Amino acid sequence: MFRDSLEAGARAVAAHFDHVLSDAADLPVLHAMRYATTGGKGLRGWLVLEGARLHDVAPERALWPACAIEAIHAYSLVHDDLPCMDDDDLRRGLPTVHRKWDEATAVLAGDALQALGFEMVADPRCHPDPLVRADLTLSLARAAGARGMVLGQALDMAAERADAPLDLQQITALQAGKTGALIAWSAEAGARLAHADLAPLTAYAERLGLAFQIADDILDVEGDAETVGKAVGKDAGRGKATFVSLLGLEGAKARATSLVTEACDALSPYGHRADALREAARFVISRRN
Amino acid sequence: MFRDSLEAGARAVAAHFDHVLSDAADLPVLHAMRYATTGGKGLRGWLVLEGARLHDVAPERALWPACAIEAIHAYSLVHDDLPCMDDDDLRRGLPTVHRKWDEATAVLAGDALQALGFEMVADPRCHPDPLVRADLTLSLARAAGARGMVLGQALDMAAERADAPLDLQQITALQAGKTGALIAWSAEAGARLAHADLAPLTAYAERLGLAFQIADDILDVEGDAETVGKAVGKDAGRGKATFVSLLGLEGAKARATSLVTEACDALSPYGHRADALREAARFVISRRN
Incomplete structure (x- = not known):
């Protein structure tokens, strides 16, 4: 049932993208933008839609921030995959943007997707109250920038060049930026749309984001590339510290499980209305890709 | 006198950058961000400050959008200079970011500068009225994105791969995106801050942006790399259509001069209060770098 809801959300977000980009110029960069926003799980967009539903915000409104966060997430993946970054050929089971087109198109498409993300949350159709x-814009810029996602990526880059692998505290800080910041924004957006208290969703998202990254590290060890849709076994091959290398495989699984329990508990002010978000948290650590 | 005002504006913008970034993490990406925003003419930031002055907006406020547009402009240069794009080693007379650091740092610093630009216009200290x-956010996102600057860059890329060089209409459309969109936003920002009519500044900026690009094309032919601060003679070497190749050197100069006259005339509703903006327009076509 959660999977159905996730897929329905991804379809709605994709249709909204098509609508928003329908008048854009017919150039490779536009096709690359649409390609980059297609085929993902759409978890971040779904979190926005579900958080909005929880606060009785109309879905037509929530689609704007849902699309915005998927655009920002897609841009980060396109740039992350570049040869000078992670140098990946495969993403979501398909060639990465710079492999399908070229590096210049990948740089530009990522840049345009970031601008599009901000355009969508600043659009009056997103919310009548400026x-x-x-x-939404300020919090998204902070989540995406040098104090959020880019900080996490820069810490990751510094770690790869450092002599000693990171410890648990450092890798948790890195993750809080790299994956956590956008997931937190996604989970909180519904409350922002409704002028509601962010605290329960912030607490939920912090634990969800960390569990998500631990699950990613586990998949890098246990998954196969075909199912995961991208290269696996890369971290161990590079001697990189991960939650698995620091906690052991069983330790990492136990930590992810307890984080999911904490995430679900944080939603108690919402009662059973938040059950879909609880299911999402359990899905995050059971997924195979 | 205009040069003094331009330099004072650039100093104020630089100090504001330092202030805004003072609590950011001490990582290469941060140093690259500061480096990329240093040493330019600061024309776009100055246009914001001057447009704000014209509408009696406090300079402390105007510094936020002035810094924002310089951040967005700097990000576009850092990414433009990448090996997969224009592959430039020199910018503002100094090594480009990817030469001084590396490509990954240049990609990330550009990404973070774009986010920072949006963060600064969405900051409550920029303006009390949301x-x-x-x-400001919506117009900036449109100016920077796939309908503005990135569109211009994508058209430029398509032109380089096309069999036939562009005609005058196509190159004007390309320029309107690539250089024009950010210059227009800069000139209009002061009116936006004051809830004033944008029309005179829009008309001014359209002509200013086009004159600016024609002057750039002339510098590429007449300038030397040391004075210009970046490689010259590249366009002709590539057989690329420019305003000079299409209009001839003298024709291009005449067109730039008449555009500057039109730009100055567009400011008539402001009377002599807009003389500094008129001086800026004349500067744009007389500059040597």
């Missing part, structure tokens, strides 16, 4: 739009 | 902040 205070909400400005709040 | 409608103004949301308006």
Whole structure:
């Protein structure tokens, strides 16, 4: 049932993308933008839609921030996959943007997707109250920038060049930026749209983001490339510290499980209305890709 | 006198950058961000400050959008200079970011500068009215994205791969995106901050942006790399259509001069209060770098 809801959300977000980009110029960069936003799980967009539903925000509104966060997430993947970054050929089971087109198109498509993300949360159709739009923009810029996602990526890059592998505290800080910041924004967006208290969703998202990254590290060890849709076994091959290398495989699984329990507990103010978000948290650590 | 004002503006913008980034993590990406925003003419930031002055907006406020547009402009240069794009070693007379650090740092620093630009216009310290902040954000995202600057870059890339060189209409459309969109946003920002009519500044900026690009094409032919601060003679070497190749050197100069006259005339509703903007327009076509 959660999977159905996730797929329905991804379809709605994809249709909204098509709608928003329908008048854009017919150039490779546009096709690359659509390609990059297609075929993912759409977890971040779904979190926005579900958080909005929880606060009785109309789905037509919530689609704007849902699309925005998927655009920002897609841009980060396109740039991450570049030869000068992670140098990946495969993403979501398909050639990465710079492999299907070229590096210049990948750089530009990523840049345009980032701008598009901000355009969508600042659009009056996202919310009639400009205070909400400005709040969504400011929080999204912080989550995506040098104090959020880019900070996490920069810490990751510094770690790869450092002599000693990171310890648990450092890798948790790295993750909080690299994956955590956008997941937190996604989970909180519904409350922002409704001028509601962010605290329960913030607490939920912090644990969800960490569990998500631990699950990713486990998949890198246990998964096969075909199912995961991208290269696996890369971290161990590079001697890189991960939650698995630091906690052991069983330790990492136990930590992810307890984080999911904590994430679910954080939603208690919402009662059973938040069951779909609880299911999402359990899905995050049971997924195979 | 205009040069003094331009330099004072650039100093104020640089100090504001330092202030905004003072609590950021001490990582190469941060140093690259500061480096990339240093040493330019600061014309776009100055246009914001001057447009704000014209509308009696406090300079402390105007510094936020001034810094924002310089951040967005700097990000575009860092990414433009990458080996997969223009592959430039020199910018503002100094090594480009990917030459001084590496490509991954250049990609990330550009990405973070784009996010920072949006963060600065969405900041409550930029303007107390959230409608103004949301308006600045939306217009900036449009100017920077796939309907503005990135569109211009994508058209430029398509032109390089096309069999026939562009005609005057196509190259004007390309320029309107690539250089024009950010210059227009800069010139209009002061009116946006004051809820004022954008029309005179829009008309001014359209002509200014086009004159600016024609002057750039002339510098590529007449300038020397040391004075210009970046490689010259590249366009002709590539057989690329420019305003000079299409209009001839003298024709291009005449067109730039008449555009500057039109730009100055467009400011007539402001009377002599807009003389500094008129001086800026004349500067744009007389500059040597």
